Amino acid sequence: MKLLIKNGTFVTMNGNETIRDGYMVVENDLIQYIGKNKPIVESEYDEIIDGKNRIYMPGLVNTHNHAAMSLLRGYADDLALQVWLEDNMWPMEAKFTNEDVKWGTHLSILEMIKGGTTSFVDMYDHMDEVAQAVEVSGMRACLTRGMIGFGGEEVQDAKLKEARAFANDWHEKADGRITAMMSPHAPYTCPPEFIEKIVQAAQELQLPIHTHMSETQHEVMENEKQYGLRPVAHLQKLGVFDQPCLVAHAVHLTDEEISILKEHSVHVSHNPGSNLKLASGIARLPELKKAGVLVSLGTDSAASNNNLDMFEEVRLAALIHKGNTYDPTAIPAIEALRLGTIDGAKSIWLNDVGMLKEGMKADFISLNSNQAHFLPKSDVISHIVYSAGASDVQDVWVNGKQLVKNKELLTMDEEKIKFEFNARFERLTN
Amino acid sequence: MKLLIKNGTFVTMNGNETIRDGYMVVENDLIQYIGKNKPIVESEYDEIIDGKNRIYMPGLVNTHNHAAMSLLRGYADDLALQVWLEDNMWPMEAKFTNEDVKWGTHLSILEMIKGGTTSFVDMYDHMDEVAQAVEVSGMRACLTRGMIGFGGEEVQDAKLKEARAFANDWHEKADGRITAMMSPHAPYTCPPEFIEKIVQAAQELQLPIHTHMSETQHEVMENEKQYGLRPVAHLQKLGVFDQPCLVAHAVHLTDEEISILKEHSVHVSHNPGSNLKLASGIARLPELKKAGVLVSLGTDSAASNNNLDMFEEVRLAALIHKGNTYDPTAIPAIEALRLGTIDGAKSIWLNDVGMLKEGMKADFISLNSNQAHFLPKSDVISHIVYSAGASDVQDVWVNGKQLVKNKELLTMDEEKIKFEFNARFERLTN
Known part of the structure; x- marks a missing residue:
């Protein structure tokens, strides 16, 4: 399969490069050429697309989600994290069956x-359902069975066994589109010994670790009270940072903690929308960036966001730190877009995704730029960051395969998904 | 003209009322009925719409904009307000002709x-062009010639004369869809005597006043240095608050200043997107609301936002004050939506707009709810505030007349507007 796109505007994320009236060639799963030169022979292509009125860019990478929780979108809002989680989310999630997770994940996908x-990235339970959904969808995903350590050693061991089995079954499967991690849910939901066991398993399986960390002030204080350490030192002590590690949130950090994260090359998934909605606070993104920590963006689940529009997270990352620090240069547009693309890919150890460049995997999208909010033709990166949204996406390719064409999903039946999803919600709430 | 909408979901903004499977009757420019009762005789209607998979709600009210500045979208980003304004916006705006303002405004509309x-609300120059654009578009608008007082008395008098003439020509015109205000641009751009003259004119013409106020810390400090007063006391002293008044931004306020605004029934247009982008700060919305100040939402211009999506402003108002105060109940979803609808209408002295209720003007929109991000059918107000965007809008009516049908603008030629707009941008930058 050989595809040529001509006359397109390409935001490559190779530095701040924008190629106007350019060409891109995709052969099978790889980008073979991108640049200003017109290929002489057009006949050798299976498909030629006229990219006029289209902006092409790498697909967005969402580094923190619990996809099945879309079933709880709008179910409980405007509550503090602990109340929201313990009194509203967990009781509902306890009812979730394989089928619920299946259709909740399908809808989020x-x-x-x-x-x-x-x-x-998805951290959840009933993960076989999630992996199967990813497999049929054609997306790329980094999946992990999130382990909450309540209920004693037997329950913990069963969960760890399940997490290991999942990783064994799915790591590097689905044409390499699925990878796995190991996940203690959070320091406040996992006893230290359990976290150590998980770290050991991650070492054996040579897998990264994903966890929630320092999301709220309350959590940090409680951790200090219970263990005499703030979450960063606590997880460091338990060996979590000795493995490749991605932590979600990291809202409440001291300068010293930022240094520890940098020293151990810990990756941070910044979730601005969720952190604002749950009133967790505003993460120290400018300081994290300045220290050289690799930061990416996540929506968190649709129950705390409440959509899965990564353009919004990019925009929030660009906006809120300016307003919060009185510095209009705090996070420039190109930096925010990097968080959502190339840095997202690196954050989940994908080194051939997130940039339009020869030899990279063909994971890319097109936006319809023939709309008022994309005009005038001034700075296309500014338009993407400050003006675009999920609904501007026209086409999507992953691994060289087209998944969305003119806004229509090719790999799954949208109406069936919505129907089944609604039925699951009815069952859960009646 | 008599319209019946049946089987719709209606978010009325009459309290937090949501009517599912309801009916709405519109006769000419007014809502004649809304509720659960099915009309017995369907034959008396000129049009019957099946509202299945549609959410109907009042149209959004944007209480601060400079529409023509869409020509400068993406032209200069990530700069401090004074640099952005004085070194980038003003030199370009000085080049604007009637034609530039015409097509810039058309694109924004x-x-x-x-x-x-x-x-x-629009505050700008070449306002006849703006009013003509509003007239043909079918929208409702509250328009005002913004007066910057640099250049001496002669220039000031000429501008004031123009502003008076504009108000005389256009106030309550276009089937009553256009109203006028008088606008000193800001305390930092208008000498006190000029502001007093404008106040006097507003009194004579019985028009409200609209101005920028306390947008940045820098502005507040400079005002104190120059006049010995912070902007609120300064404007109060000049009589600005003795007229009905709408101030934009009001980011930097003391408790005492909030009390003064409340006492004088000053309306505040909160512009969260623009304030974040220009690093002006985060306004004290929870305190303003608590004090009983009437607050609404504005995008500000597309040059500092950078889109004109009011759903985003509603969402930002709901999100950022939670994150900034660690209080998840700071601005509940329904409160945020009120800012963008009914309170927006009240803010510009429209008492028959902003709510779906018998006797109100038929200014309303429909959203396509048959999309993943509107599911499940849990809390529709939550979905609108936390998940919706401009692109979900399917139909728009103003004053009982349909302006958008299935996403297509009926009153203006979209392709022509984009073409002319692009040509104006080319001219300005070459």
Whole structure:
């Protein structure tokens, strides 16, 4: 399969490069050429696309989600994290069956792909359902069975066994589109010994670790009270940072903690929308960036966001730190877009995704630029960051395969997904 | 003309009322009925719409904009307000002709209407062009010639004469869809004597006053240095608050200043997107609300936002104050939506707009709810505030007349507007 796109505007994320009236050649799963030169022979292509009125860019990478929780979108809002989680989310999630997770995940995947997200991280339960959904969807994903350590050693061991089995079954499967991690849910939900066991398993399986960390002030204080350490030192002590590690949130950090994260090359998934909605606070993104910590963006679940539009997270990352620090240069547009693309890919150890460049995987999207909010033709990166949204996505390719064409999802039945999803919600709430 | 909408979901903004499977009757420019009762005789209607998979709600009200500045979208970003304004915006705006303002405004109106905004405030120059654009578009608008007082008394008098003439020509015109205000641009651009003259003119003409106020810390400090007063006391002293008054921004306020605004029934247009982008700060919305100040939402211009999507402003108002105060109940979803609808209408002295209720003007929109990000059918107000965007708008009516049908603008030629707009941008930058 050989595809030529001509006359397109390409935001490559190779530095701040924008190629206007350019060409891109995709052969099978790889980008073979991108640049200003017109190929002489057009006949050798299976498909030629006229990219006029289209902006091409790498697909967005969502580095923190619990996809099945779309079933709880709008179910409980405007509550503090602990109340929201313990009194509203957990009781409902306890009812979730395989089928619920299946259709909740399908709906989130539908929303994510159509909105230009090509890779995502998912931490949840019933993970076989999630992996199967990813496999059929054509997306890329980094998946992990999230382990909450309540209920004693037997329950913990069963969960760890399940997490290991999942990783064994799915790591590097689905044409290499699925990878796995190991996940203690959070320091406040996992006893230290359990976290150590998980770290050991991650070492044996040679897998990264993903966890929630320092999301709220309350959590940090409680951790200090219970263990005499703030979460960063606590996780460091338990060996979590000795493995490749991606932590979600990291809102409440001291300068010293930022240095520890940098020293151990810990990756941070910044979730601005969720952190604002749950009133967790505003993460120290400018300081994290300045220290050289690799930061990416996540929506968190649709229950705390409440959509899975990664353009919004990019925009929030660009906006809120300016307003919060009185510095209009705090996070420039190109930096925010990097968080959502190339840095997202690196954050989940994908080194051939997130940039339009020869030899990279063909994970890319097109936006319809023939709309008022993309005009005038001034700075296309500014338009993407400050003005675009999920609904501007016209086409999506992952691994060289087209998943969305003219806003239509090709790999899954959208109406069936919405129907089944609604039925699951009815069952859960009646 | 008599219209019946059946089987719709209606978010009325009459309290937090949501009517599912309801009916709405519109006769000419007014809502004649809304509720659960099915009309017995369907034959008396000129049009019957099946509202299945549609959410109907009042149109959004954007209470601060400079529409023509869409020509400068993406022209200069990530700069401090004074640098952005004085070194980038003003030199370009000085080049604007009637034609530039015409097509810049047309493009903004196109973006606003298609995105569900039915009323807007515009403060600019070449205002006849703006009023003519509003007239043909079918929108509602509260318009004002913004007066910058640099250049001496003669220039000031000429501007004031122009502003008076504009108000005389256009106030309550276009079937009553256009109203006028008088606008000293800001305390930092207008000498006190000029502001007093404008106040006097507003009194004579019985028009409200609109101005920028306390947008940045820098402005507040400079005002104190120059006049010995912070902007609120300064404007109060000049009589600005003795007229009905709408101030934009009001980011930097003391408790005492909030009390003064309340006492004088000053309305505040909160512009969260622009304030974040220009690093002006985060306004004290929870305190303003608590004090009983009437607050609404504005996008500000597309040059500092950078889109005119009022759903985003509603969402930002709901999100950022939670994150900034660690209080998840700071601005509940329904409160945020009120800012963008009914309170927006009240802010510009429209008492028959902003709510779906018998006797109110038929300014309303429909959203396509058959999309992943509107599911499950849990809390529709939550979905609108936390998940919706301009692109979800399917239909728009203003004053009982349909302006957008299935995403297509009926009153203006979209392709022509984009073409002319692009040509104006080319001229300005070459």
